[in-house]
Amino acid sequence: MKNWFYLASQYIRFYKTRSVLLLTCLSIITCLPVGLRTLISHYQNELENRAQSTPLILGIRGHRFDLTMSALYFRTSLERSTTMEELEKLNKTGLVKTYPMFVRQTSNHIPIVGTTIDYFDFRDLKPSSGTLPMLLGDAVLGARAAERLGLDAGSHIISDQTNLYNLASQYPLKMNVVGVLQANGTADDDAIFTDLKTTWTIEGLAHGHDDLAKKEQQQNILSRDENNLVANANLTPHIEITPENIASFHFHGNESDLPLTSVICVPKNLKSATIIKARYKLSKTAQLLSPESVISELLLLVFKVELLLHSSFLLVGAATAALLGLIVMLSIRLRKDEFNMLHAIGCSRKTVAGIITVEWIVIATVSLLVSTAIIMLVLYAAPNIGRLM
Amino acid sequence: MIHLENISFTYPKSSFSLAFSSLKVEAGTHVALIGPSGSGKSTLLNLLSGILLPAQGDIYIHEEKITGKTEAARRAFRLDKIGMIFQSFALLQYINVENNIMLPLLLDGQPITKALKERCRELLKSVGLEGMESRYPAQLSQGEQQRVAICRALINNPKVILADEPTGNLDHKNATSVLDLMLQQVRISGATLIMSTHDRSLFSKFDRVVDINELTRESI
Numbered sequence: 298m299k300n301w302f303y304l305a306s307q308y309i310r311f312y313k314t315r316s317v318l319l320l321t322c323l324s325i326i327t328c329l330p331v332g333l334r335t336l337i338s339h340y341q342n343e344l345e346n347r348a349q350s351t352p353l354i355l356g357i358r359g360h361r362f363d364l365t366m367s368a369l370y371f372r373t374s375l376e377r378s379t380t381m382e383e384l385e386k387l388n389k390t391g392l393v394k395t396y397p398m399f400v401r402q403t404s405n406h407i408p409i410v411g412t413t414i415d416y417f418d419f420r421d422l423k424p425s426s427g428t429l430p431m432l433l434g435d436a437v438l439g440a441r442a443a444e445r446l447g448l449d450a451g452s453h454i455i456s457d458q459t460n461l462y463n464l465a466s467q468y469p470l471k472m473n474v475v476g477v478l479q480a481n482g483t484a485d486d487d488a489i490f491t492d493l494k495t496t497w498t499i500e501g502l503a504h505g506h507d508d509l510a511k512k513e514q515q516q517n518i519l520s521r522d523e524n525n526l527v528a529n530a531n532l533t534p535h536i537e538i539t540p541e542n543i544a545s546f547h548f549h550g551n552e553s554d555l556p557l558t559s560v561i562c563v564p565k566n567l568k569s570a571t572i573i574k575a576r577y578k579l580s581k582t583a584q585l586l587s588p589e590s591v592i593s594e595l596l597l598l599v600f601k602v603e604l605l606l607h608s609s610f611l612l613v614g615a616a617t618a619a620l621l622g623l624i625v626m627l628s629i630r631l632r633k634d635e636f637n638m639l640h641a642i643g644c645s646r647k648t649v650a651g652i653i654t655v656e657w658i659v660i661a662t663v664s665l666l667v668s669t670a671i672i673m674l675v676l677y678a679a680p681n682i683g684r685l686m
Numbered sequence: 687m688i689h690l691e692n693i694s695f696t697y698p699k700s701s702f703s704l705a706f707s708s709l710k711v712e713a714g715t716h717v718a719l720i721g722p723s724g725s726g727k728s729t730l731l732n733l734l735s736g737i738l739l740p741a742q743g744d745i746y747i748h749e750e751k752i753t754g755k756t757e758a759a760r761r762a763f764r765l766d767k768i769g770m771i772f773q774s775f776a777l778l779q780y781i782n783v784e785n786n787i788m789l790p791l792l793l794d795g796q797p798i799t800k801a802l803k804e805r806c807r808e809l810l811k812s813v814g815l816e817g818m819e820s821r822y823p824a825q826l827s828q829g830e831q832q833r834v835a836i837c838r839a840l841i842n843n844p845k846v847i848l849a850d851e852p853t854g855n856l857d858h859k860n861a862t863s864v865l866d867l868m869l870q871q872v873r874i875s876g877a878t879l880i881m882s883t884h885d886r887s888l889f890s891k892f893d894r895v896v897d898i899n900e901l902t903r904e905s906i
Contacts, residue, residue: 300792304781311780311822638776641737642838643765644793645758 301648305655316660319624323664326617328671330610335672337603339679341596347483348592350420352570353562355379355387355395355577358584365591368559370484371400371408378556383583385553387560390576392569396561399496404454404472407442409489411496417478419561420485426450427476430492433546434538436472439488440480450476454489456499467501471537497555498538498546505535505546629653687713688734688846688878693743695733704729706901711878711894713748713845716869718889719882721898727882730898731848734880735768736760748845765794769839769877771849771868775831777823777838783810784819787837802841809837812874813867829860836868840875847872849881853888865891 309316347369356364357377367375384397396419399411416422417429427450430437436454443449456469472491480486497503507514509526519527535542548555562585564570577585629636636649688711696703704726711717719727732738733745736752737760745752747767752760764770777786787806788798796802810816813833815826823831832852839847852868853861865888872879881892889895 298795300795304778304792307785308780634774634776635778638772639793640761641735641764641772641776642770642790642793643761643763643768645761648793 298651301651301655302659304652305659308652308656309659320660320664320667323621323661324667324671326614327664328668330607330614331668332672332675333606336675336679337599339676341599343483344592344596345589348588351561351588352564353393353573354586354588355383355560355562355583356558356586358580358582361584361586361591362595364559364584365586365588365595367400368398368561369588369592371410371488373401373403373408375400375558378558379560379583380553381555381557382553384557384560387562387573390573391565392573393562393564396563397493397557398559398561399493399500399556400558402459402496402499403457404436404489405446406457407445407487407489409436409456409491409496409499411491411493413493416490416561419563420481420483422478422481422485422490424476425479427474430475430490430495432538433492433494433498433543434470434472435475435495436489436491437476437478438474439478439486439490441486442489443477448474448477450474467499467504468534468536470495470499473538493555493557495538497548500556502550502555503546503548505538505542506532508545625657687711687746687748688880689744689746690733691744693733693740693745695729695738695740697729702726702729704733704902709896709901711880713878714876715893716872716879716891717881718892718895719880719898720884720886720889720895721882723884725898726902727898728850731850731880731882734846735764735770735848737764765790766842767845769842769844769847771832771835771839771847771852771881773851773854775823775828775835775855777831777834779823782820782822783815783826783834786823786834787841789838790842806837806841809840809871810834812871813837829856829864832856832860832864833867836864836871840871840877843875844877847877847879847881849879851882851884853883853885858885858887861885861888 348365351369354364354368356368356375357379359377363372363375366372378399378401381397384395387393387395394415396416397413398416400408402409414429424437425440427437438446438448438454446454448454452474453471454474455471458469459467472495478485478490494503498505506528509515509518509528509532514528514532517528517532519529521527535545538546562573564573574585574587577583639649640646688709690706690709692707693709694703694705702724719730721727729738733740734747734752736745736755739753743753747763750763750767752763755763778789781789784803784806785792787809788802791798791802807816807819810818813836815830815833815837818826818830823834826834832855835852839849849868853865856864868881869879869891883889
């Protein structure tokens with residue numbers, strides 16, 4: 298047996314190119330379906346864990362997937378929003394603890410999440426450096442976002458311009474990075490967190506500018522009535538919130554109309570959860586979702602696609618197995634003279650079969666090891682792959 | 687002594703047949719087996735090595751009846767007691783000269799000892815290939831490859847050496863040189879040599895020449 302192994306290893310070593318090619322093909326064949334399955338399981342677990350840690354979500358009535366993805370993964374595509382009035386109504390019930398969110402803007406394509414300070418406790422997010430956002434214009438970065446931007450506490454970020462061609466639209470806002478959060482392996486790592494008011498300011502619902510009551514600004518007033526002053530373009534809005542100008546930032550309109558893309562709700566107990574769900578079942582403007590059931594529904598769709606993938610893998614696997622069989626047969630035929638010689642000098646057919654089997658076992662084992670290494674690498678890189686996707 | 691009696695052999699689905707009443711070869715003699723292509727020289731060598739079995743008749747090699755043995759026993763006998771040399775050298779390209787020479791021992795599962803390595807070096811030295819242990823067959827000339835094949839046939843001190851046109855692929859100069867070396871080595875080992883050949887110029891180097899056509903004619 299030792300000599301079989303020796304002869305087999307000599308054959309593999311001598312025909313390096315052939316062996317490496319075979320090994321690569323086998324590794325790909327093995328690691329592709331297994332790797333894909335592992336990656337899908339990883340994302341499935343990640344989705345389920347995130348959903349399970351978020352009992353209920355309130356948002357505008359509409360598509361449940363968009364609302365869930367906005368609340369859990371900070372997707373900024375949710376166009377319609379609920380209001381602070383809805384949040385006030387919810388809080389008045391006393392049945393749930395609420396964590397309002399406004400997620401619509403980005404900075405360097407990283408979502409900016411406007412929320413309250415309680416959100417950090419709810420997700421158990423702690424700063425690894427600096428502090429949590431305290432003031433208007435403060436931002437704290439998720440661990441991976443900080444790594445990607447190469448920023449730390451004390452630096453600045455600017456919100457992305459939403460429309461380059463609309464001169465009347467809101468200017469990007471320069472924010473102070475006051476801290477970086479510890480990594481927790483969730484979507485929180487890939488976000489920028491600010492106070493709700495900061496995101497509303499970026500949205501253009503609040504702004505700051507020089508005081509029009511000042512004498513030197515009077516010339517910029519175009520018209521005035523009981524409630525409003527209209528100024529000309531010489532009155533420039535502040536694009537950065539500083540200790541000197543923070544007092545000049547103000548909202549126009551009713552505060553209860555301010556938008557929220559979602560509100561995470563944590564019921565006090567099962568009874569509270571049942572009551573609040575029942576109340577929102579009939580609401581025409583808002584919906585209250587259980588992210589766990591929405592994600593399960595989403596995963597069911599993914600599994601249907603995965604089933605198709607599995608079927609195709611099975612077919613490809615069968616074809617590959619047939620091809621491998623053909624390769625083995627052709628290889629044996631090519632080495633017929635060698636085997637005849639071995640038989641002629643007294644080698645048994647069992648020994649010949651043993652040497653061939655050992656050759657294939659060695660190649661298959663190395664392929665399996667390579668596949669395992671690739672799968673481990675994929676699992677290690679899974680969060681980054683997920684971010685790229 | 688090698689003794690074949692009342693031999694009759696036919697390949698399945700073929701008109702070829704080989705039949706003769708008797709062939710005796712004294713131990714230690716060197717026999718040239720001659721005859722035209724297709725006359726049955728290789729078949730006779732295969733019968734002697736036990737690769738083929740005659741339909742009738744018995745084969746004895748040094749008192750051991752080959753025809754009475756099972757295939758596994760014949761194979762073990764061949765590995766242990768017979769050295770084979772082929773026209774095409776039949777060296778494994780993926781192992782070096784030393785391992786090619788020790789191939790029968792490797793296949794037999796024997797451990798490669800220092801003494802065996804020393805014997806391998808001695809054999810290589812005797813055929814003029816000293817220091818070429820670690821070379822691969824592709825790095826050798828045809829004449830050198832056949833000399834390695836001779837060393838392989840001699841490594842386990844066989845009682846009989848069967849050579850199937852070992853000089854057939856070599857030019858005349860190389861053929862004479864290889865044959866001289868082979869005969870010299872076989873003489874030293876004291877083994878019986880039966881070698882098939884077409885080359886009439888080599889006949890004089892053998893103790894005896896057996897024409898396969900005459901052998902079969904005598905039996906008719």
